[in-house]
Amino acid sequence: MLAPTAQAEISFNGYTRFIYEAEQRQMPVILVNDSNEPALVQVNLNWGDPLEKRAIPMALSKPLLLIPERSKASVDIFYQGAGLPTDRESFLLLKVLSVPKKSSNENQVSIALQHNLKLFYRPKLPGSPEEAIRTLHWSPSGSTTYQVHNKSPYYLTLTEVSLRDSKGVDCGKTIDQLMIAPFATYQLPIIACDRPAREVSYSLIGDSGTRQAYRNNVQP
Structure with a gap:
């Protein structure tokens, strides 16, 4: 029987998503090691769209860092000021990989754990997500x-x-999560709805990660 090794428990100071505002010169991301062992962490930035192949016009201050047990560390994200649209948000993924230490016990398996956190670059835009x-x-x-x-x-x-x-x-299958890009039209993957729908209900995940319920009519 193989037993998994103990893993460093990495959290992000209560955040599940990050908003990089246009007026910020840099944005800090706090990484928290909640375990009793040091954590070796690798941090990367990727486009939210896996088909996007352009170079990302952002940089990280510390792509690799060692966080002592029960401690915090900060990684800064920098934007060069050009390369992202100014008329809409941009979506990226902040990937944080906990690199396991090699075990001396041959009956233990080392597992690398990766967090994929949403990062939105927000230029100066009219209104707000709630509007x-x-x-x-x-x-x-x-x-x-x-x-x-x-x-x-x-x-x-x-x-x-x-x-x-x-x-x-309720009619058809509920969608657990749906992200709609700016100015985009999205087909709903709802099946088994055999009668006309008149209303849609959902919750919006806000900047802080909290949810607020909404209802709208289905219109021609």
Whole structure:
């Protein structure tokens, strides 16, 4: 039998996502080692879209760092000031890999744990995500299919997206999480909805990671 090795427990000072505001010269990210052992951590930046191949116009102060047990460390993210759109948010992934130390016990397996955290670069934009969520347009895209259009320059992350019929009864499969890009139209992967939907309910994940519930009518 093989037993896994003990892993460093890395957290991020209560954050689950990060917003890099345009007026910031740099943005610190706090890494917390909650375990009783030192943690070797590797930090990388990637585009949120895996098909994007351009170089990322951002840099990290410490791509590799050792965090003592029960301690914190800071990694700064720098933006060179050019290379990202100024009319909409940009979506990146902050990847934090906990590198396990090699075990001297041949019956133990070393496992590398990776956190993928959302990072949004936000230029100076009109309104706010909370205002943008009210402009989402939900409409049919077929006899049993539906779509949503984001008219705003913000990425909007929704959870528990559910369609309801004219009697307020849930119709089809609930979507656990859905992120809609700025100015984009997204087809909803909801199946088994065999009657017209009249309303959609969901929650918006805000900048702080908190959720707020909303409802909208489905319109032609």
